[in-house]
Amino acid sequence: MRSPKDFFAPLAVGAPEPLREIPAPPSRMIHFFDPGNEKMTAKLPALAPKVDVLLGNLEDAVRADRKEAARRGLVEVAKTVDFGTTQLWTRINSLDSPWVLDDLITLVTEIGDKLDVIMVPKVEGAPDIHYVDRLLAQLEARAGLRRPLLVHAILETASGVANVEEIAGASPRMQGISLGPADLAASRRMKTTRVGGGHPGYLVRSDPVGDDLSTGRTTYQQDLWHYTVARMVDACAANGILPYYGPFGDIRDVVACEDQFRNAFLLGCVGAWSLHPAQIEIAKKVFSPAPEEVAWARRVIEAMGDGTGAVMIDGKMQDDASVKQCRVVVELADALAARDPELAKAYKG
Ligand SMILES: CC(=O)SCCNC(=O)CCNC(=O)[C@H](O)C(C)(C)COP(=O)(O)OP(=O)(O)OC[C@H]1O[C@@H](n2cnc3c(N)ncnc32)[C@H](O)[C@@H]1OP(=O)(O)O
Ligand SMILES: O=CC(=O)O
Numbered sequence: 145m146r147s148p149k150d151f152f153a154p155l156a157v158g159a160p161e162p163l164r165e166i167p168a169p170p171s172r173m174i175h176f177f178d179p180g181n182e183k184m185t186a187k188l189p190a191l192a193p194k195v196d197v198l199l200g201n202l203e204d205a206v207r208a209d210r211k212e213a214a215r216r217g218l219v220e221v222a223k224t225v226d227f228g229t230t231q232l233w234t235r236i237n238s239l240d241s242p243w244v245l246d247d248l249i250t251l252v253t254e255i256g257d258k259l260d261v262i263m264v265p266k267v268e269g270a271p272d273i274h275y276v277d278r279l280l281a282q283l284e285a286r287a288g289l290r291r292p293l294l295v296h297a298i299l300e301t302a303s304g305v306a307n308v309e310e311i312a313g314a315s316p317r318m319q320g321i322s323l324g325p326a327d328l329a330a331s332r333r334m335k336t337t338r339v340g341g342g343h344p345g346y347l348v349r350s351d352p353v354g355d356d357l358s359t360g361r362t363t364y365q366q367d368l369w370h371y372t373v374a375r376m377v378d379a380c381a382a383n384g385i386l387p388y389y390g391p392f393g394d395i396r397d398v399v400a401c402e403d404q405f406r407n408a409f410l411l412g413c414v415g416a417w418s419l420h421p422a423q424i425e426i427a428k429k430v431f432s433p434a435p436e437e438v439a440w441a442r443r444v445i446e447a448m449g450d451g452t453g454a455v456m457i458d459g460k461m462q463d464d465a466s467v468k469q470c471r472v473v474v475e476l477a478d479a480l481a482a483r484d485p486e487l488a489k490a491y492k493g
């Protein structure tokens with residue numbers, strides 16, 4: 145850990161000054177594409193206005209013999225596609241892989257001015273972030289970049305979860321953290337075989353009535369990810385960075401995907417990954433607060449005046465704490481309205 149005095153000092157001579165606050169433009173969906181897949185990249189100009197973030201994925205889901213094509217494809221896409229105000233992110237290969245060094249050197253040197261955030265997979269602890277932090281500073285200085293690249297960690301190893309607080313605070317570049325349920329399940333030796341979502345075997349059962357153990361006992365499926373998402377949200381909020389739910393692999397099951405995303409939204413996440421075009425609208429719906437919630441929040445703020453004291457609205461007590469929650473909802477709605485004219489209309493009532 146750097147000394148507090150040096151925390152905001154550039155890590156290489158000539159590297160841009162680190163940011164003191166993480167920008168938080170809407171990032172409801174981080175839409176993954178394989179930059180080596182021409183069918184997917186051909187869709188990017190049409191997709192860009194529909195998503196908040198486009199992410200060129202170089203890691204898992206890209207075959208080993210397509211890694212270089214994906215890297216080259218991302219450079220090409222970044223140089224030729226007009227992304228408008230949509231952010232461009234990338235997911236590099238893992239730090240122990242044979243590809244990551246070339247990923248970082250090529251991307252920062254050739255398109256460092258086009259990229260907003262670099263997602264680092266399989267982060268185990270703060271030393272992984274410190275390594276990337278210093279290397280990025282050296283590459284930024286050499287490329288003459290004026291704006292620091294931000295770093296996003298995937299929480300997908302048991303060590304990463306154990307060290308999530310130190311990861312969140314490891315560098316001023318830390319933009320956010322995503323839950324990676326697939327790798328995390330493998331790292332923890334969980335006995336699931338899915339990419340995110342629940343499992344019917346993970347449940348609680350109501351007590352028996354009398355001696356009959358087998359009938360009339362309702363079961364409730366539980367959320368496998370609750371503990372990790374909640375811990376990640378606290379680590380992020382405590383360090384001024386943004387938490388995200390990651391992938392939901394059952395593309396066909398749009399209903400359960402929406403539930404998983406909504407649980408994350410309600411717990412404090414700002415977005416989730418979309419792996420397929422079908423998941424973009426789900427993320428948009430879930431991570432944009434409902435117009436009725438926004439209208440209610442505005443009503444509470446209005447009734448609370450300077451934000452202190454207590455009032456009753458529709459039989460519900462409101463005070464300093466509930467008005468703060470309402471401000472979170474209204475600030476999000478205002479930021480989304482500035483990006484999306486349809487939402488701007490819906491939020492006006
Ligand atoms: C655990 C993790 O690490 S998750 C993150 C890594 N995984 C990924 O990034 C996966 C990204 N997504 C994909 O690769 C694909 O969506 C797949 C393999 C899951 C499914 O792809 P397909 O079998 O082609 O799906 P499907 O036939 O429904 O696609 C419909 C169209 O959408 C396109 N499409 C599919 N996914 C995407 C995408 N993510 N972005 C843009 N276009 C896409 C397809 O190319 C196809 O185009 P076409 O109509 O011109 O033929
Ligand atoms: O990378 C994501 C995951 O779930 O693993």
Ligand SMILES: [Mg+2]
Pocket residue numbers: 204265298300324326327
């Ligand atoms: Mg993973």
